Amino acid sequence: NSFFCHCLFYRDIYYFSYIITSTHEDDEACAAALKDGRIFLFHHLSPLLQLWTRNYSSLGSDGSLLKESVLIGCSEQNQAQFCLDVGKNAALEENFKGNFIDLRKAFFLLDGPEAPLVSQALLRWHQTSRFCSATGQPTQRNQAGSQRVCSSSSTIYYPKMSTVAVVLVSDGKRCLLGRQSSFPRGLYSVLAGFCDMGETLEEALCREVAEEVGLEIQSISYSSSQHWPFPHSSFMLGCHASVSPAHTQVKLEDARWFTVEEITHALQVKTPPRRGDPPSLWLPPKPALANRLIREWVERQDRT
Numbered sequence: 432n433s434f435f436c437h438c439l440f441y442r443d444i445y446y447f448s449y450i451i452t453s454t455h456e457d458d459e460a461c462a463a464a465l466k467d468g469r470i471f472l473f474h475h476l477s478p479l480l481q482l483w484t485r486n487y488s489s490l491g492s493d494g495s496l497l498k499e500s501v502l503i504g505c506s507e508q509n510q511a512q513f514c515l516d517v518g519k520n521a522a523l524e525e526n527f528k529g530n531f532i533d534l535r536k537a538f539f540l541l542d543g544p545e546a547p548l549v550s551q552a553l554l555r556w557h558q559t560s561r562f563c564s565a566t567g568q569p570t571q572r573n574q575a576g577s578q579r580v581c582s583s584s585s586t587i588y589y590p591k592m593s594t595v596a597v598v599l600v601s602d603g604k605r606c607l608l609g610r611q612s613s614f615p616r617g618l619y620s621v622l623a624g625f626c627d628m629g630e631t632l633e634e635a636l637c638r639e640v641a642e643e644v645g646l647e648i649q650s651i652s653y654s655s656s657q658h659w660p661f662p663h664s665s666f667m668l669g670c671h672a673s674v675s676p677a678h679t680q681v682k683l684e685d686a687r688w689f690t691v692e693e694i695t696h697a698l699q700v701k702t703p704p705r706r707g708d709p710p711s712l713w714l715p716p717k718p719a720l721a722n723r724l725i726r727e728w729v730e731r732q733d734r735t
């Protein structure tokens with residue numbers, strides 16, 4: 432029975448990835464999918480937070496604005512998902528009974544599908560890729576928005592992303608978290624850094640940890656990955672690693688070792704510390720890969 436379920440699952444994945452691939456390439460199929468699809472609305476790259484309603488009449492009766500939607504993928508309910516930046520048309524906020532809010536703020540409210548995260552990166556890529564970097568001529572998008580083609584040289588451009596190595600370092604009993612000056616009060620996160628050209632994930636992790644805290648890591652194990660819209664469009668590869676308990680002295684003032692009790696307590700904190708509150712640890716929210724790595728580490732501590 433479970434073998435049968437697996438077969439069904441893989442067949443569905445194959446089937447829907449086939450649909451999405453063909454929809455990416457087929458302008459007509461994409462326009463048809465748009466009719467029943469779900470659209471995440473943005474205004475100057477800020478997402479609209481609202482209860483889901485399908486009321487697109489205010490997006491222009493001729494459908495001209497709708498055609499600017501970009502295909503993101505397929506939901507778990509097999510519904511095509513699109514995103515659209517309504518640009519100057521801020522009056523839409525009224526019509527849709529919601530609020531366009533900054534994605535960094537919205538991020539702390541999101542607790543479900545990650546589509547808005549990918550959407551912002553895709554929409555920004557379209558807004559900043561209107562011209563061919565070789566000929567200077569305009570580029571034209573396909574209906575799905577999965578590529579742009581130079582009208583003069585026919586060079587095809589695809590959405591770009593930077594690879595980021597992310598790691599939760601442990602000395603066996605404690606985990607190492609750091610903070611940047613731009614972080615909100617009390618927020619500590621896992622260490623991370625952009626991969627350099629030609630570097631493997633493992634090399635990037637070792638270099639970043641050495642540069643940021645002066646420690647040598649070992650036993651790297653891969654956990655999971657996540658697309659991330661900040662600062663532009665990144666692909667985060669999350670790992671765990673350990674350091675020898677004899678060499679845990681960190682050189683960075685803003686990196687600290689935390690015990691499992693401190694982390695467990697911080698995972699319960701739902702709101703950021705306010706001005707005047709006693710100093711307390713605040714962790715990245717649930718949708719962040721950093722949060723997943725921290726939870727995995729706590730689970731491992733509980734098992735040992």
Ligand SMILES: NC(=O)c1ccc[n+]([C@@H]2O[C@H](COP(=O)([O-])OP(=O)(O)OC[C@H]3O[C@@H](n4cnc5c(N)ncnc54)[C@H](O)[C@@H]3O)[C@@H](O)[C@H]2O)c1
Pocket residue numbers: 593595597620621622623624625639657659661662665667715719720721722
């Ligand atoms: N999703 C998560 O849970 C999670 C966890 C950790 C970090 N992050 C994100 O990872 C990103 C990178 O982390 P970091 O800031 O520690 O990186 P980092 O330590 O490499 O420092 C950033 C600096 O690297 C340079 N840089 C090199 N290549 C770059 C590129 N392709 N794009 C932009 N800058 C580049 C810039 O000078 C930049 O200021 C940040 O955007 C951060 O928000 C996400």
Ligand SMILES: [Mg+2]
Pocket residue numbers: 622623624643
């Ligand atoms: Mg870093």
